[in-house]
Amino acid sequence: MNDIEILELLDKDSALTAADIAVMLGKSEDEVKAIIDRCKAEGIIVGNKVMINWRKTDRELVTALIELKVTPQFGRGFDQIAERFYQYDQVKSVYLMSGTYDLALQIEGKNLNEVALFVAEKLAPMEAVVSTATHFVLKKYKEDGIMFEEAEKDDRQVMLF
Amino acid sequence: MKPFDPKAQLNDVLTSLPPSGIRKLFDIAAGMDGVISLGIGEPDFITPWHIRNAGIHSLEKGRTQYTANAGLKELRAETARYLRRRFGLEYGPENILITVGGSEAIDLTMRAFIRPGDEVIVPQPSFVCYGPLAALAGARPVYVELKPEDGFKLTPDALKAALTPRTKLLVLPFPNNPTGSIMTAAELEAIAEVLRGTDVMVLSDEIYGELTYTEARHVSIASLPGMKERTVIVGGFSKAYAMTGWRLGYAVSPVEVNAALTKLHQYAIMCAPTTSQYAALEALSAGDNDIEEMKREYNYRRRFIVKGFNDLGLNCVMPDGAFYCFPDISSTGLCSDEFCRRLLEEQKIALVPGNAFGRSGEGHVRVSYAYSIEHIKLALAGIQKFLDSLIP
Ligand SMILES: Cc1ncc(COP(=O)(O)O)c(C=O)c1O
Numbered sequence: 001m002n003d004i005e006i007l008e009l010l011d012k013d014s015a016l017t018a019a020d021i022a023v024m025l026g027k028s029e030d031e032v033k034a035i036i037d038r039c040k041a042e043g044i045i046v047g048n049k050v051m052i053n054w055r056k057t058d059r060e061l062v063t064a065l066i067e068l069k070v071t072p073q074f075g076r077g078f079d080q081i082a083e084r085f086y087q088y089d090q091v092k093s094v095y096l097m098s099g100t101y102d103l104a105l106q107i108e109g110k111n112l113n114e115v116a117l118f119v120a121e122k123l124a125p126m127e128a129v130v131s132t133a134t135h136f137v138l139k140k141y142k143e144d145g146i147m148f149e150e151a152e153k154d155d156r157q158v159m160l161f
Numbered sequence: 162m163k164p165f166d167p168k169a170q171l172n173d174v175l176t177s178l179p180p181s182g183i184r185k186l187f188d189i190a191a192g193m194d195g196v197i198s199l200g201i202g203e204p205d206f207i208t209p210w211h212i213r214n215a216g217i218h219s220l221e222k223g224r225t226q227y228t229a230n231a232g233l234k235e236l237r238a239e240t241a242r243y244l245r246r247r248f249g250l251e252y253g254p255e256n257i258l259i260t261v262g263g264s265e266a267i268d269l270t271m272r273a274f275i276r277p278g279d280e281v282i283v284p285q286p287s288f289v290c291y292g293p294l295a296a297l298a299g300a301r302p303v304y305v306e307l308k309p310e311d312g313f314k315l316t317p318d319a320l321k322a323a324l325t326p327r328t329k330l331l332v333l334p335f336p337n338n339p340t341g342s343i344m345t346a347a348e349l350e351a352i353a354e355v356l357r358g359t360d361v362m363v364l365s366d367e368i369y370g371e372l373t374y375t376e377a378r379h380v381s382i383a384s385l386p387g388m389k390e391r392t393v394i395v396g397g398f399s400k401a402y403a404m405t406g407w408r409l410g411y412a413v414s415p416v417e418v419n420a421a422l423t424k425l426h427q428y429a430i431m432c433a434p435t436t437s438q439y440a441a442l443e444a445l446s447a448g449d450n451d452i453e454e455m456k457r458e459y460n461y462r463r464r465f466i467v468k469g470f471n472d473l474g475l476n477c478v479m480p481d482g483a484f485y486c487f488p489d490i491s492s493t494g495l496c497s498d499e500f501c502r503r504l505l506e507e508q509k510i511a512l513v514p515g516n517a518f519g520r521s522g523e524g525h526v527r528v529s530y531a532y533s534i535e536h537i538k539l540a541l542a543g544i545q546k547f548l549d550s551l552i553p
Contacts, residue, residue: 009461013534020534023468024461158190159200159511161289161338161518 014048200511215443232259279329285519339527341480
């Protein structure tokens with residue numbers, strides 16, 4: 001069976017159970033379960049998350065995207081530097097990028113000050129860091145394929161032929 | 162002097178037509194809050210953005226005038242390419258008329274062929290417009306019952322039994338709304354064999370032609386030997402591309418027929434909406450992938466909902482096309498009308514009674530799965546409660 005199809009379904013909705021997926025694909029539940037378990041064991045499924053629009057809650061939260069230029073480490077390229085960054089809990093994502101900078105980090109904090117201090121005190125002083133540029137996220141319109149500001153609603157009639 | 166009554170002046174063919182009871186059910190549902198509906202024959206997807214954007218772009222460029230009566234030449238040419246690519250049908254722009262939905266194409270076909278006293282064979286259960294439009298055009302609709310034991314398909318024997326020297330037109334409503342049944346190439350060939358040598362025309366409503374879930378793709382009867390010259394294919398954008406509100410469809414027919422349909426369309430409509438035509442051009446030329454994506458979703462839901470109904474103890478056959486299933490509710494002892502009315506009143510769940518699609522739909526309900534799995538689960542849970550409440 002096609003693992004990809006199961007993964008795509010879970011990617012859209014991680015709350016789907018193996019039983020649901022089995023029905024949707026016309027397969028047995030055991031078969032689907034075995035594939036999901038194998039994907040977990042092989043580090044293909046690495047977690048599952050719910051999408052939350054924190055703006056609609058009382059929680060204080062700011063997100064920033066940080067562009068970093070760094071000097072790659074001899075023999076280990078960028079991996080070792082990336083690791084230094086992603087060990088921090090405040091760092092939510094770390095990507096190695098093509099183009100005018102090397103690493104992109106997504107950072108979360110309670111407020112602008114907290115994030116700015118983190119960049120100034122923890123990231124910028126690191127030996128390999130050549131320069132940083134911090135961009136605060138003002139509003140999330142869409143993330144991971146999900147609309148944030150406009151809940152999808154069914155405008156259709158209730159009954160029609 | 163008697164007060165003037167405009168109603169008395171209306172065409173009595175029209176006034177005697179349904180809808181009757183079903184309209185009331187629709188109105189009750191429309192007036193209720195918080196209804197969980199599986200009751201609508203329209204995609205839940207919205208039109209893919211690149212298609213909407215093509216419509217917007219045409220407006221920005223000021224394309225706000227009439228098009229040619231038959232529709233934009235590029236759109237007719239693109240429709241011909243699409244029909245060849247997707248269904249192996251050989252037509253040119255001269256065979257194609259762009260209409261206001263498949264609905265208009267059905268109406269035009271009835272009006273173009275029917276002479277007073279003609280008969281139109283309408284297999285049922287099927288979409289509700291064929292009989293009324295045939296009657297308004299002056300024909301007598303002859304209803305043929307499709308049977309569950311035949312998989313709700315038209316059999317050559319049933320067709321033969323309905324044919325008379327007055328038969329003008331056979332409506333072929335497959336893939337079928339409300340049953341989801343389809344006709345395979347071999348099954349269509351058996352129908353074609355009955356028609357060859359007669360003067361009967363075929364109105365093949367293939368509006369759901371993109372939505373089949375079998376290994377083999379949808380087959381049009383027009384692709385069978387001797388059938389192209391007697392077939393009008395009705396197609397459209399509503400279901401394939403989730404474009405119901407754009408009101409666009411087409412008729413595909415022999416050149417002489419297309420000229421007649423175009424003449425009628427020119428008098429009644431002028432031309433189909435211009436913005437929609439530009440959007441449709443984008444849909445046909447760059448939308449194959451959208452169809453596949455939506456079809457994949459429908460297929461998940463199809464399997465899910467059919468198992469759901471069977472688990473509830475309501476026998477439901479796995480349908481091969483469209484986005485409906487047609488479970489058998491006769492085991493509840495209720496007729497379809499009562500089942501749907503009580504389900505709406507007691508659990509706020511909207512389904513359409515099977516008999517709304519013809520007498521032979523009695524004992525069934527039409528369930529649309531153009532809804533998310535989450536929504537379907539919610540509806541199934543409510544139906545479960547309703548069924549439990551029926552047990553004394
Ligand atoms: C079988 C069938 N034919 C035709 C139509 C009309 O579609 P439209 O006029 O939107 O193209 C419908 C709509 O529900 C349908 O179910």
